[in-house]
Amino acid sequence: MDILVFGKRWEMGLLRFLLAIAVVIEHSSNFFGLTLTGGVVAVQGFFMISGFYMAMILDRKYARGIRGTFLFYSNRLLRIFPIYWVVLLLAVLVSVAGVIWPQYFHSLGVLEKIVSGWSDFHPVTSLFIVVNNLFILGIGTGFFLALQHGVMEFSTHASSYTPRLFEFSFVPQAWSLELELLVYCLAPFLFRRGMVILFGSVIAAFSLRYLAYINGLDSDPWNYRFLPFEFGLFLIGALVYRLYALLSVREVGLVGWFLLVVMIGLTLVYPVLPKGAGFYRPFETAQTIYLLVLAISIPFVFIATRDCKIDRYIGELSYPIYLCHLIVVPMCSGDFGYYGFKPVVFSTALAAGLAYLVGRPLERFRQRRIEA
Template identity: 30%
Template sequence: MFGIFRTMLAINVVLLHIFNIPTIGNYSVSLFFILSGFLMSLIMHKTYGYNLNGFKVFWINRGLRLYPIYFVIIILTIITITYFPYIVRHPAIFLPKTFLEWSSNFTMLYPNIVPHRFEPRIVPPSWALTNELFFYVLISLGISKSFKRTLIWFIISVLYFVFTYKFYDLATFRYSAIPAASLPFSIGALLFWLSQKNKVKLKPNYYLVFGSLILFYLNSIYGKNLGDVSIYLNMLIGAFIVFELYKIKNSKFFKVDKYIGFYSYPIYLSHFVVCILFLEFSDVGNTVKSFKLNLESMPFYLLILFIINFLLVHIIDINLDRVKSNLKKKKL
């Protein structure tokens, strides 16, 4: 039952990028990584397996999940900034000039250990997909194939963070750098093994889920008083939320949860281009000389965001989901 949770995290990123509500989006990205580490380890063990055929089907399905909707959004963004070149927008949004820039943008593989430093990024949040893809490769090759491997991975990830404090104390290298994503991914993978070792006790506690979500938001808003402790508290809270949500097997809500989950990825990718369109056709809540919006524009912006993503989900995502399901049935 992760669909609603994923879409909630995507909306948190929108609140940071578009409405300048601090921290909540950054912390949500870390939770995305924890969830990915958990889910990718889970499906490699339970669905695909560690053989050549499983590896191949895994990557076909990952490609179908990540790229078609991304291509639509990047092309829409290119058209938008071509026709409305004077609209103030995210500074990374401009047209590439070299083959490397074009290929990096269309593959979401940015050649920088800190992917968000690479420019241009026509779809700015796509930097996180470089990190995701890197660890998808490692997981599909077996880095979390056993508990022992996963534990070693986690320890190395912790040591990396210790290293940054000792020798290279920059927050960027503990957030958006590729090796920084290793810690939340490894936490997610450890959660998978924890869930397998405690099957008898897997009974959901809804009060704990809601309480943990509230704690997540409180930590995001007030955690700056704790310094970097807030970062690791966020990961701990996120791990607990993921573990508790995994316990929920209520079939009554499964279809609703899955449907809402379809909106997570397109919302995450499209919110900047929607903002450009909003700024072109509306004066509500515009911040002078900024691509940020005031809170008064939130209902109107979110309505447009929902309409565009409704079309993306129903034209692309739902149909591709059927293709992926059929592929798994035929090939596995």
């Protein structure tokens, strides 16, 4: 989610922060009556913003060729993995504490599931669980896999099976990071291509999603976790950047701030927008409206907020909030506090510590590598 530009030190910080909070609310309770966009649209919005920023930094910061591509890959890994590994360690420690002191510490119960089932796992299954926890790759795939007598088994309706492989991940929300990592692999070779190729790729991705939808693949995990379908959202972000660069837009006056207000407003009132299938059937009407307005707004909001330090700082919290909130939510044990403030406030506080202690030093190191 840097999923979902989760964690890139770029602008649009307040909007990215709200989308991260929407995911926290999705996994806990409303916050003073607000539910925002819900997790699905929040993640898809991040995918689109991420595509825009990926195309931009490839165009502006990284030279073409082997050296530039290697620098792009290594800097992306430096941004994602250190914070992920810290959160993973915290999740494991909380899980261990939950076993020793269950009256004080509560977790997702992943450790208990792994320990109880380990002796029955096929060696390939055991290796898969270790690798996807340590290196993210496989967490998203786990939503499509069920366990049958310790053996991994793919199913088009894996959600009907218990357990599924993602249930053995200490940071299961990192499934979106797996998608980002795979998009990173393709970005230097595709996001720099011509407008016709980008537009054709968008049409292909959305057509494939539509064909799957009318053939029954219309629910979790197919509706927002399957890379070939979600890739179209990254591509829209890249296409928007190319249009922005082509038009050489530099100043937008009050338009950018107006569109930021519009996006914040849509984020807040999303639950009252019209539901039901829209003109693009795989998406609800509200989902289509939100993502279309977001696509139009991204470059204008980026220009308006690019020099705002407060907005940037707020945006730095989005990635660690996304990663750490499933440590916080179980610790609340269903007691989410006055109007649901505990998960939001405590996740934000933990994220601020992660951003300050881990994110900022790494960001300075990454920038030095680019400048060198």
